[in-house]
Amino acid sequence: GxxxxxxxxxxxxxxxxxxxxxxxxxxxxxxxxxxxxxxxxxxxxxxxxxxxxxxxxxxxxxxxxxxxxxxxxxxxxxxxxxxxxxxxxxxxxxxxxxxxxxxxxxxxxxxxxxxxxxxxxxxxxxxxxxxxxxxxxxxxxxxxxxxxxxxxxxxxxxxxxxxxxxxxxxxxxxxxxxxxxxxxxxxxxxxxxxxxxxxxxxxxxxxxxxxxxxxxxxxxxxxxxxxxxxxxxxxxxxxxxxxxxxxxxxxxxxxxxxxxxxxxxxxxxxxxxxxxxxxxxxxxxPRIPPFRLRAGLNYQRNAFQAGGEVVAVSRQKRVFGAETPTAGYGNLRLFGAYSFGTANVVNTVTARLDNATNELYRNHLSLVKDVVPEMGRNFKLLYSVRF
CATH class of the missing domain: 2.40.170.20 (TonB-dependent receptor, beta-barrel domain)
Structure with a gap:
């Protein structure tokens, strides 16, 4: 065929x-x-x-x-x-x-x-x-x-x-x-x-x-x-x-x-x-993203991973009509993960910390940026199974 x-x-x-x-x-x-x-x-x-x-x-x-x-x-x-x-x-x-x-x-x-x-x-x-x-x-x-x-x-x-x-x-x-x-x-x-x-x-x-x-x-x-x-x-x-x-x-x-x-x-x-x-x-x-720079480090040893990323976003002053300009900001994200096997499945536990510095900022792409800033420091603990 x-x-x-x-x-x-x-x-x-x-x-x-x-x-x-x-x-x-x-x-x-x-x-x-x-x-x-x-x-x-x-x-x-x-x-x-x-x-x-x-x-x-x-x-x-x-x-x-x-x-x-x-x-x-x-x-x-x-x-x-x-x-x-x-x-x-x-x-x-x-x-x-x-x-x-x-x-x-x-x-x-x-x-x-x-x-x-x-x-x-x-x-x-x-x-x-x-x-x-x-x-x-x-x-x-x-x-x-x-x-x-x-x-x-x-x-x-x-x-x-x-x-x-x-x-x-x-x-x-x-x-x-x-x-x-x-x-x-x-x-x-x-x-x-x-x-x-x-x-x-x-x-x-x-x-x-x-x-x-x-x-x-x-x-x-x-x-x-x-x-x-x-x-x-x-x-x-x-x-x-x-x-x-x-x-x-x-x-x-x-x-x-x-x-x-x-x-x-x-x-x-x-x-x-x-x-x-x-x-x-x-x-x-309207809602055109400003210049963005990302830099991150990642470490892996066997089943363990850890790392972080810094995102630097410039201000956006090229706006449409009465659209609100937004200021520049920096955002730090951290994570760690560990995987282990049981029977025929792979288990992964992941910890994430977003906006680690609790930066107050507004995303220029957000439809509600004039009213609500982005989320502050946010911690997540995730467990996933692959089979």
Whole structure:
């Protein structure tokens, strides 16, 4: 046969969530999802190796209560894809494609929507003969698409979990991106690493755009009098945001390196930086992460591991409109783990201490950064079993 191997995954999730307002349950959310994924690896055909596959999704979303964000919506999705490689001693050519279909069917007068999108990519890996497989230059070009999410299409109402009155847009289309990236990878006896540059031009990029109360009233009617606002938890309490789309550009750099110091001790360092702008207005996109530097040490001896990582994040002052800038911060994480075997299973006990210095900071990507800082010192003790 032509099949060398396959992998099939099935997941069924039943999620319930209650949002408490004034000590009482304001809204109950339900999110039931069934998902299946199949990947089949075919036997090599000369220099050609690869995988074909499919994916399917069935989701039922509901929100019941005074602050229901949308009517019940059924979402279905299906996709087919392939990924192939042609390999020579010093060059590898990669190519792949995916066709994705998604449909959304709300139960009230809101319109049903369906999307069929195609994505594809081409890549080239070059390993110079003189480098003796210690250096690789990788270049790729991709055309990708993403259909709007259920929340971006149909939400309309106060969302206490995000401290916002969220306004979807059932007329949104799919995002379509043309992306390019180039990376250099190297490895030696003690050091390996990679540094990459990427640029994505995205048509109809979907993002959260804030509205003033006056803009909301002009377009959707008055938000309510003061008594209604206190009872329903919007207007004066929450800001208004709508999901909109505009052509945008995202570009940045990423890098990391692993260093073997010796006797079980290793070091890892990394950087990442992203710059996002609206193409027409030359204005920063909202919630773009600031420059980040990571450095960590890891020690392993037999079944014992211990280590720590410092994350330094710069301030973010390139903000969208009235978005709040965030200050820079540092974060220290520590961990230790020990594994032992019993019968035919592996037992692992892990202790983690996040934000060890109890730093007060706000994550620029957080939807609630204006109201709530990130978690303080946090200790976790975990036990896992593998069999």
């Amino acid at each position: 032509v099949v060398e191997g396959f992998r099939a995954d099935f997941a069924s999730r039943r999620y319930r969530h209650e949002e408490i307002v004034g000590g009482e349950v304001g809204t109950r959310f339900g999110n039931d999802t069934d998902e299946v994924n199949l990947m089949v690896r075919h036997k090599p055909a000369g220099r050609l190796t690869g995988t074909v596959g499919g994916w399917a999704l069935n989701r039922q979303f509901s929100a019941v209560g005074e602050e229901a964000l949308s009517p019940p919506v059924r979402e279905r999705g299906a996709a087919a894809f392939f990924y192939e490689e042609l390999t020579w001693p010093h060059v590898t050519f990669q190519f792949g494609a995916r066709v994705n279909h998604a449909s959304f069917d709300p139960e009230d007068e809101l319109p049903s929507r369906s999307f069929t999108d195609t994505s594809g990519s081409l890549g080239l890996l070059f390993r110079p003969r003189a480098a003796e497989d210690r250096f690789t230059l990788a270049v790729s070009l991709a055309r990708a698409a993403r259909n709007p999410a259920l929340e971006e299409l149909y939400f309309f109402g106060p969302h206490p979990g995000n401290f916002a009155f969220e306004i979807g847009n059932a007329k949104l289309g799919s995002e379509k991106a043309l992306g390019f990236d180039v990376s250099a990878r190297w490895r030696s006896r003690r050091i390996s690493g990679e540094i990459s540059f990427f640029r994505n031009a995205i048509a109809d990029y979907i993002f959260r755009n804030p509205l003033t109360e006056e803009e909301f009233d002009a377009r959707f009617g008055h938000a309510g009098d003061e008594e209604d606002e206190e009872e329903e938890g919007h207007g004066g309490e929450f800001g208004f945001i709508e999901f909109v789309a505009a052509d945008s550009v995202l570009q940045g750099i990423e890098g990391h390196a692993d260093i073997e110091i010796g006797r079980g001790l290793g070091m890892e360092v990394g950087i990442d930086y992203v710059r996002g702008e609206l193409s027409a207005a030359n204005q920063p996109l």
